[in-house]
Amino acid sequence: MALPTVLSSGYGLWDPILWVIAFIIGIVIAWMLWKSGVSSYKKGSEQGRPYLSGNAEPAKGEVHIRASNLYWGFTEGIKGYYQRVVPLHTGIATDYLLWIFWVTGILLIIVMVV
Amino acid sequence: MIPGFIATNAPALLIAVPLLGAFLSPVIGIISRDARALWVLAIITLTAIIGYFVAFLVYTEGTVLYVFGAAETALTVPPDSGGIPIRIIFAIDAMSALMVIIAVTVGFAVILYSLSSDSRRSGLEAYYTIFLLMIGAVLGMVSTGDLFNFFVFLEISSLASAGLVAYKVERGLAVEAGLKYLLVSTIGGIFFLFAIGILYGQYNALNIAMLAEVIQWTPLDKLALVLIIAALAAKCGAVPMHFWTPDAYSMAPSAVTAMLVVASQASLYGLFRICFTLYGMTLSYVTIGWVIIILGLLSMIVGVTMAIPQKDIKRLMAYHAVSQTGYMLLGVGVGLAVLGDQALLSSYGTTAMEGGIFHIFNHAMYKGLLFLTAGAIIYQVGTSDLNRMGGLGHKMKWTMIFFIIGALAIAGIPPFNGFASKFLIYESVFAFSPILSIIAMVVSILTLASFVKVFHSVFMGPPLPEHENVKEAPHTMLIGMTILAALVIISGIFPEFFIQNLIAPAANALIDQAGYIATVLGGA
Amino acid sequence: MFWNLPYVAVVLLTVIGLATILLKRNLIKIFFGVGILTSAVNLFIIALGYREGGIAPIYTYAASENMVMATPQALTLTSIVIGVATTALMLSFAVIIYKTYGTVNVDEIRELKE
Numbered sequence: 001m002a003l004p005t006v007l008s009s010g011y012g013l014w015d016p017i018l019w020v021i022a023f024i025i026g027i028v029i030a031w032m033l034w035k036s037g038v039s040s041y042k043k044g045s046e047q048g049r050p051y052l053s054g055n056a057e058p059a060k061g062e063v064h065i066r067a068s069n070l071y072w073g074f075t076e077g078i079k080g081y082y083q084r085v086v087p088l089h090t091g092i093a094t095d096y097l098l099w100i101f102w103v104t105g106i107l108l109i110i111v112m113v114v
Numbered sequence: 115m116i117p118g119f120i121a122t123n124a125p126a127l128l129i130a131v132p133l134l135g136a137f138l139s140p141v142i143g144i145i146s147r148d149a150r151a152l153w154v155l156a157i158i159t160l161t162a163i164i165g166y167f168v169a170f171l172v173y174t175e176g177t178v179l180y181v182f183g184a185a186e187t188a189l190t191v192p193p194d195s196g197g198i199p200i201r202i203i204f205a206i207d208a209m210s211a212l213m214v215i216i217a218v219t220v221g222f223a224v225i226l227y228s229l230s231s232d233s234r235r236s237g238l239e240a241y242y243t244i245f246l247l248m249i250g251a252v253l254g255m256v257s258t259g260d261l262f263n264f265f266v267f268l269e270i271s272s273l274a275s276a277g278l279v280a281y282k283v284e285r286g287l288a289v290e291a292g293l294k295y296l297l298v299s300t301i302g303g304i305f306f307l308f309a310i311g312i313l314y315g316q317y318n319a320l321n322i323a324m325l326a327e328v329i330q331w332t333p334l335d336k337l338a339l340v341l342i343i344a345a346l347a348a349k350c351g352a353v354p355m356h357f358w359t360p361d362a363y364s365m366a367p368s369a370v371t372a373m374l375v376v377a378s379q380a381s382l383y384g385l386f387r388i389c390f391t392l393y394g395m396t397l398s399y400v401t402i403g404w405v406i407i408i409l410g411l412l413s414m415i416v417g418v419t420m421a422i423p424q425k426d427i428k429r430l431m432a433y434h435a436v437s438q439t440g441y442m443l444l445g446v447g448v449g450l451a452v453l454g455d456q457a458l459l460s461s462y463g464t465t466a467m468e469g470g471i472f473h474i475f476n477h478a479m480y481k482g483l484l485f486l487t488a489g490a491i492i493y494q495v496g497t498s499d500l501n502r503m504g505g506l507g508h509k510m511k512w513t514m515i516f517f518i519i520g521a522l523a524i525a526g527i528p529p530f531n532g533f534a535s536k537f538l539i540y541e542s543v544f545a546f547s548p549i550l551s552i553i554a555m556v557v558s559i560l561t562l563a564s565f566v567k568v569f570h571s572v573f574m575g576p577p578l579p580e581h582e583n584v585k586e587a588p589h590t591m592l593i594g595m596t597i598l599a600a601l602v603i604i605s606g607i608f609p610e611f612f613i614q615n616l617i618a619p620a621a622n623a624l625i626d627q628a629g630y631i632a633t634v635l636g637g638a
Numbered sequence: 639m640f641w642n643l644p645y646v647a648v649v650l651l652t653v654i655g656l657a658t659i660l661l662k663r664n665l666i667k668i669f670f671g672v673g674i675l676t677s678a679v680n681l682f683i684i685a686l687g688y689r690e691g692g693i694a695p696i697y698t699y700a701a702s703e704n705m706v707m708a709t710p711q712a713l714t715l716t717s718i719v720i721g722v723a724t725t726a727l728m729l730s731f732a733v734i735i736y737k738t739y740g741t742v743n744v745d746e747i748r749e750l751k752e
Contacts, residue, residue: 007609011462016529016608066501071564082423085419090748092745092748093668096297097660100348103344103354262716273720273724283738287750289735290750293731301672303720314713360750
């Protein structure tokens, strides 16, 4: 049975409708979890404080983890790669052109030889 | 419904309308700003209608031919010319029609978006002129059947794009980006013209179909092909010639960036058109196929790894554009590498090409959407530095939803459209060479990772005190984003409909070189 | 051979143009290099247009089978116009860059990198 939405690659099939159904079920479960929260929560009271220890709450701007702190481990882990690749992006216009000439030359050798 | 003379001249109107609109918009602008905005909107709507009409004609009746200046629009070879198509010919087959659809759809969405996003700027009289010129040039590039005509439209789109990239000036930064883009494009254009000269000197023809009929594989033809591949690969931002991409994409106004993506893909289209239709079986397809695959692999890996540590939201997305271009090169390159083997072609080559071409369509939609959301964020927050953003999800809910749609689509998460095309690429490339497919999947995971970073640092977290006055983006900007987001979702949920009606004819049009020649030169 | 002279000139101009682009650091001189390269291509195409024994397509009563198609000339004219537009745009960019950065040295125009 072929639904109009089924995508066939010649090796496998994939039906996005199943995923849409899965998405909807996921959203319903999330909604149910959210609904089961404490309904007597009072906004603006002490209940909203993130710390029970009595420590002062830091300013909002300091709680947020900024972009450059993310994936620090990843870039540190493959530092050797980044140390080679990042400096290639020199930002000098003639270097950009030089790369084009290099690629042309290498391609020419490949195409002429093979 | 549509008068006959408009229907027969639709391919010419496809570029005539935006060009006319472009040069009249400063005149209309004398009346008032609103009149100019209405005029630009009317022109792009008309262009979109003509574009869809031409594409409809192509998909229902086959290749549309238009010969400029001939007594009949389909008279490609005049009886007294000795069998040479001397006039400029537009040959719009299914592949061109797909590109026309992409260009007019994104063009309409970005013009709608830029009517409010760029309304605060000065110098708007020139801005819309250049913008419409760029859209017209992209449409010309994808519809023409003539090499030199392609070069002319390539140069128009380069000049217009460079002007738009530099438009904001930004203490010289944008001008620097525009200059780099212009230098790369000019060198690319010179290479392309050299290749045209070589081909013309040997075969006395400029028409792609005419050349395809007589072309051989002499050393001069090899040189011409290398020059064309280098020029167009540089123009579409393949590693290691991608350096201009992050500069230009990050400094251009966001609406322009979304259109620049389409302009790059028009160059990609030119690359595929020349490899498949002009050279076809004569080139050593295994070598050239692997060259394109390796360019694609480098683009995927370097693009995504360079994107992860970026701190500027649009620069990050620009590196992802490089990385996604790699998928298209990979898919179509695999198709090219098995072009001569009919059994392999029908077992996975065609599927790989469909995946690559579908990815062109999908990429234009979701990348356009992402750049537009980035533009909306920058418009409201006033900075593009990711480190200075946070908590915007509280204020910009619609922008956040559109961003999520775009980010999930680019990362290849079902049921959005990025997954559909990547699924085709993974499965067919796995049959060709498993390691390529695994690399493609790893790159997809890294893409998701870096968009999680953007999502977290822009939208999550508590509302920051410095962004207290941030509001949701204006309505016209949201409408522009809605169009693209709707297409992302629809083509994700009904991929088979798009594959069968738009993509498969396009892939077959590329493979079927003999059919193209017969259609264009058939009148002889 | 005398008829090869234009092609020798094309090669010479190409080499000079490439060398100017890659070796000079002044933006204006790099634009010169681009201009020389464009001229090389123009000369190449116009040299291709020469056909021995052909008649220029401007005479009404000449034998029509010996007339030469004027395509290369048309291409060259178009290419010259495009070259002028490109040069004008590049020079105007250089003016703004000089006003804002205070330099036209291509090595120092690298605010955008990595």
